[in-house]
Amino acid sequence: MPVYMDHAATTALSDRALEAMLPYFREEFGNPSAIYSLGQTSKNVLEKCRARMAACLGALPTEIFFTSGGTESDNWILRGACSARRQRGRHVITTAFEHNAVLRTLEQMEKDGAEVTRLEPDRKGRITPQQLEEAIRPDTVLVSVMLANNVVGTVLDIPALAKTARVHRVPFHTDAVQAVGHISVDVRKLGVDFLSLSAHKFNGPRGVGAVYCRLPNRLTPLLTGGGQEKELRSGTENVPGIVGMTTALEESLEALDERTARLRGLQERIISGVLEIPGIHLTGDPENRLPGFCSFIVEGIFHSVYLVNEMNERGFCISSGSACSAASRESSHVLMALGYDKALAGAGLRITLGAENTEKDVDLALAALRESVEKVRREKPPGASLL
Ligand SMILES: Cc1ncc(COP(=O)(O)O)c(C=O)c1O
Numbered sequence: 001m002p003v004y005m006d007h008a009a010t011t012a013l014s015d016r017a018l019e020a021m022l023p024y025f026r027e028e029f030g031n032p033s034a035i036y037s038l039g040q041t042s043k044n045v046l047e048k049c050r051a052r053m054a055a056c057l058g059a060l061p062t063e064i065f066f067t068s069g070g071t072e073s074d075n076w077i078l079r080g081a082c083s084a085r086r087q088r089g090r091h092v093i094t095t096a097f098e099h100n101a102v103l104r105t106l107e108q109m110e111k112d113g114a115e116v117t118r119l120e121p122d123r124k125g126r127i128t129p130q131q132l133e134e135a136i137r138p139d140t141v142l143v144s145v146m147l148a149n150n151v152v153g154t155v156l157d158i159p160a161l162a163k164t165a166r167v168h169r170v171p172f173h174t175d176a177v178q179a180v181g182h183i184s185v186d187v188r189k190l191g192v193d194f195l196s197l198s199a200h201k202f203n204g205p206r207g208v209g210a211v212y213c214r215l216p217n218r219l220t221p222l223l224t225g226g227g228q229e230k231e232l233r234s235g236t237e238n239v240p241g242i243v244g245m246t247t248a249l250e251e252s253l254e255a256l257d258e259r260t261a262r263l264r265g266l267q268e269r270i271i272s273g274v275l276e277i278p279g280i281h282l283t284g285d286p287e288n289r290l291p292g293f294c295s296f297i298v299e300g301i302f303h304s305v306y307l308v309n310e311m312n313e314r315g316f317c318i319s320s321g322s323a324c325s326a327a328s329r330e331s332s333h334v335l336m337a338l339g340y341d342k343a344l345a346g347a348g349l350r351i352t353l354g355a356e357n358t359e360k361d362v363d364l365a366l367a368a369l370r371e372s373v374e375k376v377r378r379e380k381p382p383g384a385s386l387l
Contacts, residue, residue: 003361006317007201008150008178008293008352013244014203020247021205024240032237033228042239049246056249057195058186059212065229066242069209070177073196074101076222076233077173077211081142081194082114083220085171089139091115093170095127096337098146102175103333106144119145123339124285125154129164136168143172147190148179151321151334151350152284153293155183162191171218177201177209181252182290183260187212194219199241204248208241259355263292266353266362270294273366274351277373283335283348292353295321300377302384303329303346310372316365321348343382 004012024045030038032046051061067073082092094106096118106116117135119127127145136143143165148155158174165172173194179185181202187195195212199205213219216232225234252259271294274280279299298304304320311318321332331345351365 002312002315002317003357003365004317005351005353005357005361005365006319007354008153008290008350009319010200010206011203011354013205014248014251016251017204017244017248021240021244024243028239032239033226042237046237046239046242049242052246052250053210056246056253057180057212058188063187063212063214063216065211065213065216065233066237067209067211067233068207068235068238069200070099070175070196070198071101072222073177073198073209073211074099074175075105077194077196077213077219078102078105078142078144079109080219080222081171081173082109084218085141089137089141091117091137091140092142092144093117093119093132093135093140094144095119095121095146097121097125097149097151097334098144099150099175099177100333101177102144102146115139121154121337124288125149125152125156125338126285126288127156127161129157129160132161132164136165136170140168140170143170145172145174146178147174147176147185147195148183148290149284149334150178151332151348152295152338153178153289153352154285155179155288155290157288158190158192166191171215178290181249182292184253184256187214199245199248202248202252204245205241208238208245210245255355260291262355263353266357266359267292267294269359269362270351270353270366273362274369277370280349280373283338283340290352292357294351294353296349296351297335297340297344298347298349298373298376299344300381301347301373302376302380302382304349305329306376306380307349307369307372310375311365311368314368314372316368318365319350319352321350 030042032043050064054061054064162172171193174192177198180197193214198209223234281297283295331342335345
């Protein structure tokens with residue numbers, strides 16, 4: 001088995017989540033919309049999960065809606081919140097370094113007449129309330145700023161940004177896909193109106209997520225059909241997935257402090273070890289970053305895909321920055337938004353640790369990285385041929 005150090009891409013399902021899910025695939029397979037007992041058992045568990053998810057996020061059960069994951073949650077909130085306020089205007093504010101689930105959705109919406117302002121983060125990945133304040137217009141219908149960035153791990157000051165939006169009575173969405181399960185997330189403390197999350201980032205199953213929505217009447221549906229989720233998100237509910245997600249979130253929050261302390265220790269060990277290699281720089285905010293999240297730029301290489309491949313040969317799963325650009329040799333839009341030039345933005349490296357990683361894993365990864373960097377610098381220097 002390789003040593004897995006790419007937990008920001010996805011995580012393995014926890015044993016507890018798997019155990020909790022199993023009965024709902026076979027014995028308790030009823031459709032929650034059916035009125036006989038088998039269906040009502042599913043309906044009951046669904047509503048219990050809604051209440052448990054709400055408790056994990058400081059929300060009310062009526063504010064939680066189940067979806068197929070982070071991408072759907074982002075799409076739904078962006079399209080649904082803007083469509084609900086169409087009479088007021090079509091201006092949306094976001095940042096230039098969101099996940100593509102937000103950026104590409106907004107590009108699509110621009111083709112249909114939306115106007116989008118993309119705030120530029122500073123080198124560490126921070127956005128200030130003043131930047132937001134200056135961008136808000138009378139026709140602004142939504143602000144969407146991520147809670148934690150998926151390439152550099154910076155945790156943004158959402159309470160301050162959401163407060164600014166609230167003063168202007170503009171609804172605020174945060175994509176919290178990378179944050180939920182890894183730092184404490186309380187929707188009231190954040191002060192947001194909408195939040196997206198995804199189960200597979202915190203040891204839950206793939207293809208299931210949720211939306212927090214403070215004002216459900218401010219959101220039009222993305223998926224119409226059988227009228228599930230109070231007519232707001234149609235489609236037969238993924239009961240096993242929802243049970244797995246709920247169990248995994250509770251499990252990660254129960255052990256949060258202890259895991260955070262351990263991951264912070266391993267994170268420091270990785271960061272200090274990697275920075276001993278000449279020509280490697282830490283990206284993102286050295287202080288406000290997700291636990292276990294280590295991100296760098298490696299000078300003197302053509303593209304970090306080669307480094308990821310070398311590490312793979314040596315038995316380590318790490319990433320060049322984000323899953324979407326892993327197979328292509330593009331530069332990361334996130335690193336470019338942070339002000340790195342195109343060449344350096346193609347040389348990002350992301351090591352994201354999880355609960356099962358040990359000090360020994362870290363030391364072995366550091367040794368493998370030293371060898372890999374040396375080899376890639378020798379064989380694939382900047383400007384090398386693609387062949
Ligand atoms: C910040 C962020 N938003 C959205 C997504 C998409 O989530 P999902 O994979 O559940 O569709 C991801 C996944 O990488 C992410 O990191």
